Amino acid sequence: MRGRPLLYTSYEDEQALLPTWTKRIAVLVLLVFLAILIPFGLVPGFRFLGEGDWMTLLGLAAIFAIGALGLHILSGLGGQVSLGHAFFMGVGAYTAAALGGPSGKALVGLGLPMWVWLPAAGLVAALVGVLVAPTAVRVRGIYLAIVTLGLVFIGLWLWINLGSVTGGSQSGRRFPNLEFRLWGEEGDPIVDLTADSVWVGVEVRGEVKTYLFLLALLIVFAVVAKNIQRTRTGRAFMAIRDRDVAAEVMGVADTRNKALAFAISSFYAGVCGALWASFIGLIIPEAFNLLLSVQFLAILLIGGLGTVTGTLLGATFVILLPRLVRDFTELLGDTAQGDGLFAGIADLVVATELDDFGLISTLPGTSPGLTVFQFNLILYGILLIVFLIFEPLGLFGIWIRIKNYWRTWPFSY
Amino acid sequence: MTILLILYQAEAQTALEKFADTTASGLALGAIYALLALGLVMIYKATQVLNFAHGALAALGAYFAAYFFVTLNFPGRYLEWAPETLQWALSGLVAIALTAVVGYVVERLTIQPMIGEPLFAVVMITIALDIIIRNVTNDLIGQATRPLKTPWGTDVVDLGLFTIAKTEIATIVVTIVTLVLVALFFRTRTGVAMRATAFDQEAAMAQGINAARIFAIAWVIGAALAAVGGIFSSLFPRSGGVTVNATAFFVFRALPAVVIGGLDSIIGAVLGGFMVGLAERYAGAYLIGDTWSFLGGGFSAILPYLLMMGVLLVRPYGLFGTEEIRRV
Numbered sequence: 001m002r003g004r005p006l007l008y009t010s011y012e013d014e015q016a017l018l019p020t021w022t023k024r025i026a027v028l029v030l031l032v033f034l035a036i037l038i039p040f041g042l043v044p045g046f047r048f049l050g051e052g053d054w055m056t057l058l059g060l061a062a063i064f065a066i067g068a069l070g071l072h073i074l075s076g077l078g079g080q081v082s083l084g085h086a087f088f089m090g091v092g093a094y095t096a097a098a099l100g101g102p103s104g105k106a107l108v109g110l111g112l113p114m115w116v117w118l119p120a121a122g123l124v125a126a127l128v129g130v131l132v133a134p135t136a137v138r139v140r141g142i143y144l145a146i147v148t149l150g151l152v153f154i155g156l157w158l159w160i161n162l163g164s165v166t167g168g169s170q171s172g173r174r175f176p177n178l179e180f181r182l183w184g185e186e187g188d189p190i191v192d193l194t195a196d197s198v199w200v201g202v203e204v205r206g207e208v209k210t211y212l213f214l215l216a217l218l219i220v221f222a223v224v225a226k227n228i229q230r231t232r233t234g235r236a237f238m239a240i241r242d243r244d245v246a247a248e249v250m251g252v253a254d255t256r257n258k259a260l261a262f263a264i265s266s267f268y269a270g271v272c273g274a275l276w277a278s279f280i281g282l283i284i285p286e287a288f289n290l291l292l293s294v295q296f297l298a299i300l301l302i303g304g305l306g307t308v309t310g311t312l313l314g315a316t317f318v319i320l321l322p323r324l325v326r327d328f329t330e331l332l333g334d335t336a337q338g339d340g341l342f343a344g345i346a347d348l349v350v351a352t353e354l355d356d357f358g359l360i361s362t363l364p365g366t367s368p369g370l371t372v373f374q375f376n377l378i379l380y381g382i383l384l385i386v387f388l389i390f391e392p393l394g395l396f397g398i399w400i401r402i403k404n405y406w407r408t409w410p411f412s413y
Numbered sequence: 414m415t416i417l418l419i420l421y422q423a424e425a426q427t428a429l430e431k432f433a434d435t436t437a438s439g440l441a442l443g444a445i446y447a448l449l450a451l452g453l454v455m456i457y458k459a460t461q462v463l464n465f466a467h468g469a470l471a472a473l474g475a476y477f478a479a480y481f482f483v484t485l486n487f488p489g490r491y492l493e494w495a496p497e498t499l500q501w502a503l504s505g506l507v508a509i510a511l512t513a514v515v516g517y518v519v520e521r522l523t524i525q526p527m528i529g530e531p532l533f534a535v536v537m538i539t540i541a542l543d544i545i546i547r548n549v550t551n552d553l554i555g556q557a558t559r560p561l562k563t564p565w566g567t568d569v570v571d572l573g574l575f576t577i578a579k580t581e582i583a584t585i586v587v588t589i590v591t592l593v594l595v596a597l598f599f600r601t602r603t604g605v606a607m608r609a610t611a612f613d614q615e616a617a618m619a620q621g622i623n624a625a626r627i628f629a630i631a632w633v634i635g636a637a638l639a640a641v642g643g644i645f646s647s648l649f650p651r652s653g654g655v656t657v658n659a660t661a662f663f664v665f666r667a668l669p670a671v672v673i674g675g676l677d678s679i680i681g682a683v684l685g686g687f688m689v690g691l692a693e694r695y696a697g698a699y700l701i702g703d704t705w706s707f708l709g710g711g712f713s714a715i716l717p718y719l720l721m722m723g724v725l726l727v728r729p730y731g732l733f734g735t736e737e738i739r740r741v
Contacts, residue, residue, distance in 0.1 A: 142536065
């Protein structure tokens with residue numbers, strides 16, 4: 001079939017994970033880039049990504065990508081809009097804390113190793129998902145969005161009142177470390193993902209190790225999500241999304257598949273919550289709020305609803321955006337201190353002094369203009385609207401358009 | 414809140430007085446939920462979209478009211494001969510009109526291009542709008558609190574069995590008037606066109622209804638109702654001033670109230686609002702003490718949602734909502 005990449009001669013070929021050699025090589029190159037070249041700073045121009053807090057941010061992006069993949073299965077494939085993702089993340093995080101966290105005076109923590117608490121976080125969240133499903137599958141559309149919104153509020157009430165597990169309102173607790181142990185708390189762990197060490201003669205920093213671990217997990221979860229999508233289960237989800245009554249008539253069990261989508265999605269969310277909490281180290285119960293859920297929906301929509309690639313792109317974009325905005329604001333602030341045309345333009349955008357006019361303020365505390373945090377949130381909102389109106393397929397749609405342009409270049413089609 | 418609590422404790426109450434007092438304050442609270450719920454139903458009935466930006470618009474309206482009445486005293490400064498109540502009402506009307514303009518602009522820019530798009534996308538747009546308007550309003554309000562005074566101040570009327578604040582009476586009156594106006598509106602030509610558009614956009618357009626205009630009208634009225642709700646939720650005894658969080662807090666309880674009543678039912682929204690308000694006050698008055706200590710703090714915040722889930726288990730489209738008939 002060389003030279004005719006769009007010609008498939010069998011159904012299996014079309015459904016393959018990586019149907020063409022181009023894709024296989026591209027994915028391999030991308031993996032080498034992400035797993036070796038970036039963390040060890042081997043690519044000129046991208047060295048900064050392996051340094052400082054960029055590694056942490058990329059790790060965070062991997063965690064959010066896992067959670068977003070869960071929502072992708074529920075909303076992207078199953079067509080069920082859920083605002084309750086933060087609730088299931090909370091279930092996962094506090095399961096991890098209760099099983100693997102350090103025990104304290106008033107805190108529950110069994111100190112079990114990661115190979116227990118990480119799967120348990122996902123399983124408990126999935127179980128809660130199944131328990132919620134009877135209510136959730138009865139309602140559709142907007143009603144479902146509000147039921148799942150209610151879950152977030154019920155979750156917040158639970159977390160604040162379950163002080164012995166969560167550490168209580170506004171104080172929070174410490175979560176288990178990301179480290180490999182066989183059993184027990186004594187002695188050094190086999191692999192400590194947060195400390196620097198030397199592997200096969202190469203010095204590896206703690207952040208790099210955490211990042212590599214999270215990247216490996218993400219690859220596993222992404223392949224599973226992709227496999228769900230291209231097999232019977234995923235096709236059932238999509239059939240229900242497109243027309244549930246028609247799907248039921250054809251023999252696709254509506255209720256059972258919706259509940260299954262909920263369970264799988266909650267499993268992903270639980271693992272994501274446990275990883276997030278352990279990665280950050282200390283989280284207050286109020287963190288599992290509506291804004292967190294909205295962030296996952298934003299990832300899905302900005303990336304491109306219904307595609308695994310888009311979900312991964314969206315997670316990277318949404319997590320890196322605040323950092324880019326901060327850097328850009330700092331750059332503008334520096335420019336505004338200088339002279340010339342650019343300084344004038346920059347001065348209009350940022351406020352560097354108390355009585356200064358500007359859209360964004362770089363000063364701490366009370367000052368004119370928006371804070372960088374507020375500006376980030378507003379930018380989220382604007383980006384969401386712009387993507388929804390002008391590019392409903394999100395970043396994935398942009399990628400497809402670029403690809404199609406070059407596929408037939410120099411002809412227009 | 415605190416003032417009311419002190420009032421409760423001032424004298425030993427009989428069981429009947431306690432019940433009457435709780436019912437009155439529950440109805441007053443429910444009136445605010447009902448007001449906010451009316452705006453949500455308005456937009457839902459016309460566009461089949463639940464407006465998640467309602468809370469942000471309500472806070473913006475309350476901010477405008479505080480700005481015009483307290484900060485600028487507009488238009489009161491030109492009408493010094495007029496009684497203070499009239500000045501207050503005029504400032505409120507200016508604020509409501511301004512919020513309606515914001516609603517119109519927002520609808521033209523973001524909702525209009527989405528006509529015919531999937532519901533999920535439009536709902537996400539309203540969530541994005543909520544984030545934007547909320548942060549802008551937060552920035553407008555600033556660090557200092559914005560008190561929203563009323564001519565009635567903290568006056569309380571004693572009706573024998575129970576006491577009720579004058580602002581609460583005003584809230585209940587305004588809710589009933591708004592309810593009647595909205596119900597009458599849906600009987601006018603535009604209102605019927607709105608219902609037709611909500612039922613089937615394409616069929617309505619084929620009948621010569623201008624769907625874009627209907628959407629704009631719905632959002633203007635919805636934003637105006639949001640401002641009314643926002644203003645009354647920021648008055649004594651609910652809150653000392655205008656804050657986005659306080660208003661959002663009310664709207665997040667009005668949401669389940671709308672669902673309990675059925676998303677497209679005006680009567681349902683108002684009854685749902687009163688139900689949630691009463692349930693919250695009864696829970697606050699009777700579910701206290703050692704027996705109920707396992708409920709912990711903040712239980713009243715989730716009570717509306719528990720009520721809603723209970724109702725949805727029995728009636729998936731709310732108490733008065735139209736059941737959707739699905740065909741292949």
